Amino acid sequence: MKRLSEMTIKEFIEFVSEPAKSIFKIEGVLKPMYHAIKSDGEEIIIPTILQDKDLTVTIIKEIFKELDIVKYVFMSEAWTLSSEKDKVPPELHKKGISEHPDRKEIILIMGEDDNGSTMASMDIIRRQDEDPTLGPLVFVSSEWYEGRMVGLLPQKGKVH
Numbered sequence: 001m002k003r004l005s006e007m008t009i010k011e012f013i014e015f016v017s018e019p020a021k022s023i024f025k026i027e028g029v030l031k032p033m034y035h036a037i038k039s040d041g042e043e044i045i046i047p048t049i050l051q052d053k054d055l056t057v058t059i060i061k062e063i064f065k066e067l068d069i070v071k072y073v074f075m076s077e078a079w080t081l082s083s084e085k086d087k088v089p090p091e092l093h094k095k096g097i098s099e100h101p102d103r104k105e106i107i108l109i110m111g112e113d114d115n116g117s118t119m120a121s122m123d124i125i126r127r128q129d130e131d132p133t134l135g136p137l138v139f140v141s142s143e144w145y146e147g148r149m150v151g152l153l154p155q156k157g158k159v160h
Contacts, residue, residue: 014120032076080106
């Protein structure tokens, strides 16, 4: 098996999806966490415990800078909505999609390295009187990603 530091971001996402599935199967939930790789190849797992997502991102950026993180994945349960960007009702930008009738619950795995970002997800399947299960890992094809969890790596060569 390749060392994690040698994996592409897609391979890294595939790798971390296996323990994510195991955690979800045992716990029935996946708490948000980062799995990061330092420039020397050392692995770091960082659980997120703060409710304030903006503060979490600020702290994570500082940790990544201090530890010289070169690759990471972020894993979390999330809501998603399949819709064309120009057809999203404006109120969703303010309220979010957690109450939208067409929402889907997923495990989101977003990864980033110096070659860019990649995202994948697994549907959370909930059936009455059964433990939740996960669908297969599906990569999201997009030329761009946006959100607070994108762009967390330290920018190389920037003067501060």
